Amino acid sequence: MNIIGIIPARMASSRFPGKPMADINGIPMIGHVYLRSKMNKTLNEVYVATCDNQIKDYIELIGGKAIMTASTHERASDRTAEAMLKVEKNAGKKIDIVVMIQGDEPMIYPEMIDEAIAPMMDQEDILVTNLMAAMKTKEEYEDINEVKVVVDKNNFALYFSRESIPSSKKGAINVRMLKQVCIIPFKRDFLIKFNSWEQTPLEIIESIDMLRVLEYGNRVKMVFTEYDTYSVDTKEDLEKVAKKMNDDELFKEYRKEIKGAEKT
Secondary structure (H helix, E strand, O other), X not given: OOEEEEEEEOOOOOOOXXXXXXXXXXXXXXHHHHHHHHOOOOOXXXXXXXXXXXXXXXXXXXXOEEEEOOOOOOOHHHHHHHHHHHHHHHHOXXXXXXXXXXXXXXXXXXXXXXXXXXXXXXXXXXOEEEEEEEOOOHHHHHOOOOOEEEEOOOOEEEEEEOOOOOOOOOOOOOOOOEEEEOXXXXXXXXXXXXXXXXXXXXXXXXXXXXXXXXXXXXXXXXXXXXXXXXXXOOHHHHHHHHHHHOOOHHHHHHHHHHHHHHHO
């Protein structure tokens, strides 16, 4: 199968302007996400989809591939779809699965991409999947920047929210707290269909793309991952990730190589 990864990224983030190029131990965040995604063996290629020359120039500097997209996209999935079609046109080859990898997950592990893809390889009717992980602190559970998800007994999403769901207000002690991890594979044709739909009320209220899938009566298969992930939404998050990155084995693998590429 022709499976590619696309990392949508833009400088004009409302919550953290310039976030993709924010420095983490000498490498911009988008560089970490790209290099770690490239370590995955299932993906035929990885691209960064952006409307900013600063991001494009950096990715090309380190030997990566960037696709320029419109600056008008409101959702990461819109940018991903445009980039996917451009990749197909340039290559003259249809894509089977596109994995949308958010650019604010600088400590992504390549194995997480395989985890997310796995249900699609086994079941033809699975059209979109998301990773999910356990939230370990009350602070994370209450953080509006973390997208929470509740699932049914077969791990299909019931609802996504930035609020604390499920509620613990009635005295529940062991609430299963799950968060969305933004590694989101789409079957190619479903992504195009998804992006042809109008945005939906709950999607707009929560600012979560996957609610559009649910509101149109489709299913999102959630896949649990044991890997610890640290999304960056604030400068405080950036500082925490920088400390954790110091002991990260993958970082040790690619930092020397990338610093050499930047100098050439």
